[in-house]
Amino acid sequence: MATALASQLNTLDLASPLPLDSGKVLPNVRLAYETYGEMAADRGNVILIFHALTGDQFVAATHPITGKPGWWERMVGPGLPIDTSRYHVICANIIGGCMGSTGPADLAEDGAPYAMRFPVITIRDMVRAQVAMLDQLGIDRLHAVVGGSMGGMLALSFAANWPGRADRVLAIATTARHSAQNIAFHEVGRQAIMADPDWRGGDYYGGGGKGPEKGLSVARMAAHITYLSEAGLTEKFGRRLQDRDAKSFGFDADFQVESYLRHQGIAFTNRFDANSYLYITRAMDYFDLAEEAGGRLADAFAGASATRFCVISFDTDWLYPTAESRNIVHALNAVAAPVSFVELSAPFGHDSFLLDVPALDRVVKGFVG
Amino acid sequence: MATALASQLNTLDLASPLPLDSGKVLPNVRLAYETYGEMAADRGNVILIFHALTGDQFVAATHPITGKPGWWERMVGPGLPIDTSRYHVICANIIGGCMGSTGPADLAEDGAPYAMRFPVITIRDMVRAQVAMLDQLGIDRLHAVVGGSMGGMLALSFAANWPGRADRVLAIATTARHSAQNIAFHEVGRQAIMADPDWRGGDYYGGGGKGPEKGLSVARMAAHITYLSEAGLTEKFGRRLQDRDAKSFGFDADFQVESYLRHQGIAFTNRFDANSYLYITRAMDYFDLAEEAGGRLADAFAGASATRFCVISFDTDWLYPTAESRNIVHALNAVAAPVSFVELSAPFGHDSFLLDVPALDRVVKGFVG
Structure with a gap:
């Protein structure tokens, strides 16, 4: 290692x-x-x-x-x-x-x-x-x-x-x-960030605001799907349940893949600036x-x-x-x-x-x- | 016709x-x-x-x-x-x-x-x-x-x-x-809806609230990508610009595919209930x-x-x-x-x-x- x-x-x-x-x-x-x-x-x-x-x-x-x-x-x-x-x-x-x-x-x-x-x-x-x-x-x-x-x-x-x-x-x-599909995924992420009222037109720095953490988290979740293969997701998670024996018939993260994505989304917000995400994805789309x-x-x-x-x-x-x-x-x-x-x-x-x-x-x- | x-x-x-x-x-x-x-x-x-x-x-x-x-x-x-x-x-x-x-x-x-x-x-x-x-x-x-x-x-x-x-x-x-990937895409959509403060835990009916239109729109955008093929997106939109001759160097919908997705997202909110989207996607994921x-x-x-x-x-x-x-x-x-x-x-x-x-x-x- x-x-x-x-x-x-x-x-x-x-x-x-x-x-x-x-x-x-x-x-x-x-x-x-x-x-x-x-x-x-x-x-x-x-x-x-x-x-x-x-x-x-x-x-x-x-x-x-x-x-x-x-x-x-x-x-x-x-x-x-x-x-x-x-x-x-x-x-x-x-x-x-x-x-x-x-x-x-x-x-x-x-x-x-x-x-x-x-x-x-x-x-x-x-x-x-x-x-x-x-x-x-x-x-x-x-x-x-x-x-x-x-x-x-x-x-x-x-x-x-x-x-x-x-x-x-x-x-x-x-x-x-x-590609068009690459741009489309990035656009979903940007719209998720911009839809978050805590984004405030980008002016969330200082003032104790926490920034558009929920929007950035959704953006990260969507992007994460594109980083993994369908077969890889199936092998890693399949339809396995997360810490439970049966479906909850609710909206908790029943499936491991849900739990994983939520975790990836939230963890990302601790280390990444949402506006940077907007600018960098834009640069990639322009490429x-x-x-x-x-x-x-x-x-x-x-x-x-x-x-x-x-x-x-x-x-x-x-x-x-x-x-x-x-x-x-x-x-x-x-x-x-x-x-x-x-x-x-x-x-x-x-x-x-x-x-x-x-x-x-x-x-x-x-x-x- | x-x-x-x-x-x-x-x-x-x-x-x-x-x-x-x-x-x-x-x-x-x-x-x-x-x-x-x-x-x-x-x-x-x-x-x-x-x-x-x-x-x-x-x-x-x-x-x-x-x-x-x-x-x-x-x-x-x-x-x-x-x-x-x-x-x-x-x-x-x-x-x-x-x-x-x-x-x-x-x-x-x-x-x-x-x-x-x-x-x-x-x-x-x-x-x-x-x-x-x-x-x-x-x-x-x-x-x-x-x-x-x-x-x-x-x-x-x-x-x-x-x-x-x-x-x-x-x-x-x-x-x-x-599949895990199917569930993952739906989970992104659900999280987008639930992240919208206008969702209000689902209690957005009546009272003049408009419901989680932005979150539902993002959910629809993400889903829409999965309904189209990469080649189809390329053929339909490629990297063509929307109503302009050059990139704006801004965050408007420069690309046709962005404009299309935004339109699909917004149009969807006029005819679909966000909570229904949560329940139906959940049913599909459970299937x-x-x-x-x-x-x-x-x-x-x-x-x-x-x-x-x-x-x-x-x-x-x-x-x-x-x-x-x-x-x-x-x-x-x-x-x-x-x-x-x-x-x-x-x-x-x-x-x-x-x-x-x-x-x-x-x-x-x-x-x-």
């Missing part, structure tokens, strides 16, 4: 305001990031990991709020597939997030929280902020960028827009564009790498033909199914970029990239090691 | 209190039902149609609230697959519903609305009420029972529990038990025909070996996928019941049973005609 690593908790204030895809500019951008392992003198051993929608920079360190292990402790550490005895690993909280990087809960220049005055950002904006961070850290070229789910979108955006900056790009369980390049995905990767790619999908992932990864691979093939592609078999659905899938460990180790 | 039929709007008060699977008894049960076509003198030409979760008795008549055509006008009418020039078609609003049959919005014996005092009911309870209705109408034996989605569950429950009462059973896009029979699905159909069955699934239905229909068919095979089974190809996902699928029309006509 991996154990939490000692890590460096850092913040970095960008030297310049951050230009955004919307045309707006975000001033006073701070990034909170964790690092693991020593940076080589030539700075040539840096791996940048991008986290997923509800992830954060605590990749392999105990989470400061939940006290739980880092979200990728099984993958990142000494001797692990992303080997911190050889590589200097950096993971920054995305802008728009709520774990120390500038987001809607932070104070705008007028001294009041941004709330819904925070500008709508894109996946590329999130990457742009981290490229600026790399610039200030004096890191010109990365050994690899790595990301799963939304993190994979950032990795692809990094490769497409800053093609000279990474030797390797590893994109796991991800997509080059959000369409082909559109950015004029409509053809291959054109997005036109400058990246010298980058080595690895694309991994899971056969039970119905959120970003293998067909989405194939689209990416076809586009990379069209620009003759060197790309490895594998669909792994794992029972856990989309969440497979976070879970015990030994084949994933081997592929990651082989590609970044 | 089918047109709304003249229909008989009827209500019927059950002569006796209705015993429920919970052990409770529901007094003063009223059923609201529509009929189409003439009943033969020997009452041998009756087809009972069971409606789906959010359906109602207005199968082929204009809906009194929405003014829209009946939900199966393409299927039920003179010369149509369920031919009302030959058959007398009955469809009753289920108990627990909100279109005239006894449900949570109705008054309990103390003169106040049941609200959440309404007993939790099962699919079999819904059928039991309609069997009592048939008894009072003097209809001993049906030519056929027909249902899609939840209506299919009622049809299967009818066949299993009252095996001598129908010659033919047609179950479309349905399942013999709700497990095998469990009722001691754990083996075939045993549920032990008495139904003389009934003719037809089971239809759709290849793009991920709510009740074809595998669920196969389970039903295998169980029927095990008791040597005559059963036809077909998986139809249609792009519309679960909603295919309501939409323009000519192959469905042919199968229905062939089986009940």
Whole structure:
């Protein structure tokens, strides 16, 4: 079992305001990031990991709020597939997030929280902020960028827009564009948050308000279904009852799957800001790498033909199914970029990239090691 | 194009209190039902149609609230697959519903609305009420029972529990038990309703309160995603924008799929009672025909070996996928019941049973005609 690593908790204030895809500019951008392992003198051993929608920079360190292990402790550490005895690993909280990087809960220049005055950002904006961070850290070229789910979108955006900056790009369980169904699920979550009167148009910070916890909880529940496979849910819960021998003929959580979802929803509200959830899901829904390049995905990767790619999908992932990864691979093939592609078999659905899938460990180790 | 039929709007008060699977008894049960076509003198030409979760008795008549055509006008009418020039078609609003049959919005014996005092009911309870209705109408034996989605569950429950009462059973896009994923989606919807402060523990009737419209709307949005296929959503909406040329970089419904879902959610609140949604989804989640029979699905159909069955699934239905229909068919095979089974190809996902699928029309006509 991996154990939490000692890590460096850092913040970095960008030297310049951050230009955004919307045309707006975000001033006073701070990034909170964790690092693991020593940076080589030539700075040539840096791996940048991008986290997923509800992830954060605590990749392999105990989470400061939940006290739980880092979200990728099984993958990142000494001797692990992303080997911190050889590589200097950096993971920054995305802008728009709520774990120390500038987001809607932070104070705008007028001294009041941004709330819904925070500008709508894109996946590329999130990457742009981290490229600026790399610039200030004096890191010109990365050994690899790595990301799963939304993190994979950032990795692809990094490769497409800053093609000279990474030797390797590893994109796991991800997509080059959000589908109508992806958008639909996110929209349900946003509407659940906005329907909660405690959301108050986003102005729930301070004043003792608790924020739209119920709405955020429902949003998390809906999203959680998409992270698991139907077969995985059946295997994990089936129709088993929760702490009872018979149905209650009431509205308690009779079934284990109900109890599980309620728990996931409530636990999430303790560590996540609802407005961040709105902004990040919006950024994901806006993501369409082909559109950015004029409509053809291959054109997005036109400058990246010298980058080595690895694309991994899971056969039970119905959120970003293998067909989405194939689209990416076809586009990379069209620009003759060197790309490895594998669909792994794992029972856990989309969440497979976070879970015990030994084949994933081997592929990651082989590609970044 | 089918047109709304003249229909008989009827209500019927059950002569006796209705015993429920919970052990409770529901007094003063009223059923609201529509009929189409003439009943033969020997009452041998009756087809009972069971409606789906959010359906109602207005199968082929204009809906009194929405003014829209009946939900199966393409299927039920003179010369149509369920031919009302030959058959007398009955469809009753289920108990627990909100279109005239006894449900949570109705008054309990103390003169106040049941609200959440309404007993939790099962699919079999819904059928039991309609069997009592048939008894009072003097209809001993049906030519056929027909249902899609939840209506299919009622049809299967009818066949299993009252095996001598129908010659033919047609179950479309349905399942013999709700899966963990099915339960999970319903639980999200229930939590969305219950999180709405306007739900007020279910006591929102009268007093000028509007009820949990926002929560019910979110519930409907989440459910709607499950009624459509991913490919169907992509074809229908893709990433197309709604009434604009570019993304707004805001939280309006930029995408058509967002606008569609919001509309579906809001429109639903005008015609459906939130407490009914809670009770009916609960009944569906409780549905497990095998469990009722001691754990083996075939045993549920032990008495139904003389009934003719037809089971239809759709290849793009991920709510009740074809595998669920196969389970039903295998169980029927095990008791040597005559059963036809077909998986139809249609792009519309679960909603295919309501939409323009000519192959469905042919199968229905062939089986009940």
